[in-house]
Amino acid sequence: xxxxxxxxxxxxxxxxxxxxxxxxxxxxxxxxxxxxxxxxxxxxxxxxxxxxxxxxxxxxxxxxxxxxxxxxxxxxxxxxxxxxxxxxxxxxxxxxxxxxxxxxxxxxxxxxxxxxxxxxxxxxxxxxxxxxxxxxxxxxxxxxxxxxxxxxxxxxxxxxxxxxxxxxxxxxxxxxxxxxxxxxxxxxxxxxxxxx
Numbered sequence: 001x002x003x004x005x006x007x008x009x010x011x012x013x014x015x016x017x018x019x020x021x022x023x024x025x026x027x028x029x030x031x032x033x034x035x036x037x038x039x040x041x042x043x044x045x046x047x048x049x050x051x052x053x054x055x056x057x058x059x060x061x062x063x064x065x066x067x068x069x070x071x072x073x074x075x076x077x078x079x080x081x082x083x084x085x086x087x088x089x090x091x092x093x094x095x096x097x098x099x100x101x102x103x104x105x106x107x108x109x110x111x112x113x114x115x116x117x118x119x120x121x122x123x124x125x126x127x128x129x130x131x132x133x134x135x136x137x138x139x140x141x142x143x144x145x146x147x148x149x150x151x152x153x154x155x156x157x158x159x160x161x162x163x164x165x166x167x168x169x170x171x172x173x174x175x176x177x178x179x180x181x182x183x184x185x186x187x188x189x190x191x192x193x194x195x196x
Contacts, residue, residue, distance in 0.1 A: 015168035019075075022162045024136035025055045028114070031140040036104055038147045043104035050099040054092045061088050077171050079129045086122035090115055113191035114139065117183060124179075131172045131180030137162055138184030143191065 020026075029051050036047040065071045065081070072078055076085045093115040100107045117139060121130045141155035159181065166172045172180070 011168060015165040018161055018165035019133060019169060019171075022133060022137055022158060022165075024132050025058060027136040027140050029055060031110075031143060032107070034144065034148055034151060035107060035110060039106040040104035043100070043107075046103045047100060047107065050096055050103075054096050058088065058092055073171070075133075075171050077129075079125055082125045082129060083122065086118055086125070089118050090122075093118065109191060109195055110143065113187050113194075116190075117187040120183060120187070121180075124183075128179055129172065129176055130183055131166050131177050133162055133166055134159070134172075134177050134180035135184035135187075138181045139188040140184075142185050142188030146192065 032051045066074045071081045097111040144152035163177045
């Protein structure tokens with residue numbers, strides 16, 4: 001194997017692992033745990049159970065779609081694969097909101113903001129397949145500014161690496177990566193304004 005082939009292989013592996021580690025599910029688990037620790041520490045364990053269940057249900061759906069040959073990748077990379085993904089994500093977010101409403105009421109606005117972000121991405125899907133990876137990390141970065149500034153800085157620092165990863169894996173165009181980033185940041189800013 002030549003040095004260039006090895007570089008492409010190593011770069012491809014780094015891109016894949018970056019996309020896995022910074023997957024929206026992982027990002028939102030982390031954001032939820034930090035947010036609950038700050039805003040509703042008494043609900044930490046029930047929030048963890050709720051988010052873990054939501055992610056397991058979502059992953060089971062994704063795995064079924066991929067194994068059944070309905071999707072080309074686990075990322076629902078083709079725009080035609082996205083509508084069902086959005087519907088499932090909205091159902092899961094509704095269940096999370098219901099679960100958290102009394103256990104960690106301050107989390108409700110955040111869940112609704114994420115749901116609104118998913119609706120916006122779904123509506124725009126006809127014209128552009130926004131990167132939900134980028135939207136999730138940008139949403140987390142802005143949201144963490146007031147909760148854990150050091151983690152917000154880390155999330156911001158990771159945005160270029162994740163953008164490179166999504167482009168390297170050919171999951172998105174540059175416009176989709178930038179659009180996803182702007183979508184996530186905009187909805188997180190909206191949440192900060194509404195939450196005061």
